[in-house]
Amino acid sequence: MQTNQKASQRNSHNNSEHRVAKQILKELLTVCIWIVVGALTLWGADGFGLLYSSSPSIPYNVSSQVDFPGVYQIWQSNDAVFVDTRSSASFRQGHIPGAINVPINRVVQYLDRLPTDKETRLITYCGSIACPNAFQLMNVLLGKGYVNVRFFPRGLRDWHAMGYPIETE
Amino acid sequence: MTPLSLLITGIRIILGFILLLSGVAKLTDISAFLTNVNAYQILPIGLVKPMSFLLVSAEITIGSALCIGYFSRGAAILSAFLFFIFAVVLVNVLWRDLPIADCGCSNFLFSFLDVLGLSISGIPNWKMVFADVVLSVTSIGVVCSSQQGYGLESLIRNLQDRKDNITDCW
8 A cells, every 4th residue: 555655656756757847848949949030030130231230240341351452552562561360380381472470379479570550551361261360360450559450351372373472481 | 935936036037137138238239249259260250140140049038038937947958058158168269369359248247247346358268267157057056946936937827826726616
């Protein structure tokens, strides 16, 4: 008799736990669905340009970029300092002539290589258009007080592909 | 009304507000948030926007659910997961020594800790990781607590029970 009572108590306890777990899972799935619905709404709002200043997105903000042929003309006229964001090893293998190397992961150590005049025109670049480091460094330099910084999104690969000179060390 | 229920309700609402306000702040300056996500260099550029939207939506949805106390256990599990992900991302950034000026992760708790002189906001630091881990563990505590506190869910349940009782009497 007692064994039966214990078994029945255990069963009811297990059922109750099972019910709670099921309820939590249901809640979890419902919240997940709402999150996805919210994200899709934001995506739609962005597509219609309803989100504040999200279009065009900052990484491709035209005013902060410099592209061909302007970049070559700037280099020819020696009008700006080019800043290579790649590693020192890659820099030694080849870079835009006259560029200085400030690897993105060692900005603090290499910052003293940059001109002290904060008004100097700086152009950051990286290996290729797929690399976000030029944009990152541009933001870091703007944060450090340099007022005239832009980035060259196409990078060294396209510079080389255009037949422009490369300097090696 | 037990002290534990009140405590759980308080914690749940604070967690909810942290997430909700943080999500709304990101939504009002979405391009700055996209820049911050991009600066972490974890996601490929094509995924920055979709993941940012998912994160903003998650913060607002989970925050609202925790604040009003509806689907709160499910929301608390996701909140624990979210804070854990934040902590992992911050550890990754600190490990790689990335030059990030603004973590894009500030919330009113961090602002409050700043006022107390702990200077936790801005550049990613280990204090942020610790705070995120604490918030993640607190969320787990809300899920595992035997009491679920007060909110819309308990209100609906009480009304339902009362209705059942009246029906039983008749």
